[in-house]
Amino acid sequence: MNDKGIAVIGTFDAVEGVRSAVTALHQSGFKDTTIYSPLNSHEIETELEPVESPxxxxxxxxxxxxxxxxxxxxxxxxxxxxxxxxxxxxxxxxxxxxxxxxxxxxxxxxxxxxxxxxxxxRSKSDPKFYDSRFSVDRFGVHVVCDEDRVVVVKNLLSTAGAEEVRDERF
Amino acid sequence: MKSENTALATYEQIHRDLTRTLEPPGRLYYGLLGVVLVVLAWAIFAWIYQLKTGLGVAGLNHPVGWGVYITNFVFWVGIAHSGTLISAVLFLLRCRWRNSIARSAEAMTIFAVMTAGLFPIIHLGRPWYFYQLLPYPQEGQLWVNFRSPLIWDVFAVGTYFIVSVLFFYTGLIPDLGTLRDRTHGWKRKLYGFFACGWQGTNKQWRSYSKVYLLLAGFATPLVVSVHSVVSWDFAVSIMPGWHSTIFAPYFVAGAIHSGLAMVLTLLIPLRRIFELDAYISRRHLEYIAKLMIVTGLILAYSYAAEFFIAWYSDNIFERYTFVYRATGRYAFAFWLMTFFNVAVPLLFFAEKIRTSTVWLFVISLLINIGMWLERLVIIVSSLSRDFLPAAWGSYKPTWVEVSITAGSFAWFLLWFLVFVKLLPIISINEIKEVWSQPGVREKDER
Known part of the structure; x- marks a missing residue:
């Protein structure tokens, strides 16, 4: 297998679900998360750690x-x-x-x-994680994790209100 | 549009409403396009006639060497100002109501600069040498004179055009990503190319926010500088009526006044044709009207200050210029400009008038006319009566100048018509941002 890892992607219909998911993921130690949003949401931004930009x-x-x-x-x-x-x-x-x-x-x-x-x-993710609905009316949370923790992540995302949860190998 | 049940319905609905403008055009569009193309074709014919015959076919002659062409240049640069004002300045001031009108205003800026840029070239005796205004090494060993305000214009207007295009494009990137995801074939490729891999990730949004803020910060002093530089084309000369330190702020205020009027002139029909009342509400139009009260009053003060200084300076040339403006050959233009630019906007103090789209539209047209006349009055009245009575003269535009002026409006509208069918006229992502609380649409915020 040439796979480097597994990404779990949760699709949400509202920003509140994304906030809950990010909080739960961070509390469980999953720091490698990417959020997709159809709008510039300051609510999401406050949940994430600030990144230095040049x-x-x-x-x-x-x-x-x-x-x-x-x-x-x-x-x-x-x-x-x-x-x-x-x-x-x-x-x-x-x-x-x-x-x-x-x-x-x-x-x-x-x-x-x-x-x-x-x-x-630089911050573009692999196209197979991206869903074209993310630019219109859905939010996405994409988490990179080990194979043995996929179930945990899926549960966290579902509990936070994800309408769909899928995993992709990369 | 009226769906307020869930976030899904709202965002999807916003997307559908705001991309409705991109649907195949109808008869009205083609009718307008036809009129615009006919006027433009006539203007091109007039210009070719001028090129073949010489600049003598224009009414320009000693002592009035600047006429309608330079009037048009200053007018269109002025129109270009509101786009950046609405987009950048109101963004920095956190006025969220700008989100509904910023895109159209930015597009207006670009097309107005494109129109303005044509006039110094049309005005040249040999327009095919226009590139000699640029500093570049050449065999003829010509070099530009950096002390000349005309060269400042080249740098200021050129920079303004490039920055306006880039600012407009930056604001479009998230919407281009959305359009890429909802179109097929060549459109998908086109939107995808310009979307530059936009996926709306949190890191991308963060970079975007920072860049947009920085661009707004750069654009704000730029917008002030550009019309100041245009005003210095006049103010650094010793011509009575021009040699005034008030010119830069006076021109900037006038530019914003005319630009806001043009925004109303364009937005009112657009919101009606595309049924965008929910997004460009009466409240938005009312805010613009209120801003125009302020800019109109600043202009009133500037007009009064010019007359006061002319009287107080005890300079006979300066005094005569202003007496001539109000009573001479071009007095009709002076009084019309004063009435349209100063008195008419005061009608906006009445709530009934500033909330009526018919009144707003009519007043915006009158202000556009008034602002064009203002530039004509400044240019022609001073040049026709300078220091030596023996050198006095008059100016009357010819059919060539009138045709090319009409053509400039057609050229501007042509680009706007293309824009309406190619890109969303309201920023989809910014509207989603304002409406991000489904079912809760804060009246004042929108």
Whole structure:
């Protein structure tokens, strides 16, 4: 057998069931859980332990890089091609700050989005655990466990109100 | 839509209601599309005529070198502002009522920027050289002048367009995942590609929330900066009536005012055609009307402040410009703009008017007209009467400019019609979030 483990997936029709299931699973020592939800539920989020995300740092890094590129582009090219206009100094910081500000925002946004795509890709689960109803009107709880604990997990999910419980080898 | 028994019925029903707009179009849609395409075709003909004959076919001449084209540019950039205001600013302020209208407003932003971006190009004598506005190494050794506000425009409007598209797209990702799961064939492939593997896992939602918050944080100062930069196209010159420090906040307030009016103009027919009254309720429209009272009053203050400063400065050129605005050749436009932008929104103080969709629709149209006239008045009245009486002149748009202006509305509506049939006009996941308590629909929250 090449199987790495077993995943038990419970399908719920309401968020309350998911909360109960997650609480029961955590109390029983099952930490490796993934929740599927058709909406951004803060109730579910409060049940789960916070995860550190690098997106904030990426956003800051992108914005800082944008500011630097903006100043470098304007100051650098003005020094290289010194053309006086309107009697203003070659390095006219106030107008250059406008360009720098716009690039700060642009690069900050681009870096944030790159971070999001990376995170979405990284946190995608195996398609065989996913049910297309999870994006419309059902919630899912997916638990990875050892073969000898499958029955325990199934019981916990059923007790919490799961309408369907299935297991998949992966 | 009325089912309130279980979470299943509610979520499924929300999904069905909000994807109803994606069903094959009917006669009304094709009729509208036909009108839009005819107007657009006429505008393209007018533009080709201008390209072949030269910019002289427009009414632009000394001293009025900026006319309807630049009026349209400023007007459409202004329209673009409300999308980000509603979506980003109201999101940061935790106003959950925005959820019903944010998607349409964001789409409106993108299409308005796409429309605005055409006008500086149309206005160019040789539009095929428009790319020379971008800083890129080239054999001709031309380089952009970063001290020019026109180059600031390129960076500001360009950034605004890219950020608006990305903000709109980010908000769409969960809905694209939903559409992928409920469609087949090429649609499934298309939605699936853009959904980027969205499964709605808790980690994905967490990243999404954080990113959306950050994007809203980036978009908010951006939206203020973009119309400030557009206002500096005027304010950094020494032209009487333009050289004013109040221009940036005045333009931002005006942009929000016109953008909110356009949101009403678009949403009122949409909610009626697609029977979305439960999702875009009178209360939503009323909130927009209340916001417009505020923006209308800010504009009233700005108009008054401009006149006061012109008088108080004791500068004869500045004084004359404002006397001319109110009594000269373009006085009709000035008084119409003042009436439509300042007096008419005050009608929203009456609850009966701000809760009536007919009144809201009519007033929104009047404000749109008023805001377009405001830009015309600012541009044309100042240019036609500058420092030297010997150089004074006047301006009248020609059929080419009128046709291209009508075409800009057709172009904007064409994209909106495509959007309505391709993507949900209300965010499905955000509506589920607000309605996440089945049977309990908090009136104020919605």
């Amino acid at each position: 997106i904030g740092f990426l956003a800051f890094g992108g914005a800082a890089a944008g500011a630097g590129i903006g100043l470098l582009l304007t100051i650098g090219t003005s020094i290289q091609w010194p053309l006086m206009t309107g009697g203003q100094p070659i390095i006219s910081l106030p107008p250059f700050f406008v360009i720098s500000f716009e690039l700060t925002i642009l690069f900050g946004v681009l870096a944030t989005l790159l971070g999001m795509f990376w995170q979405i890709h």
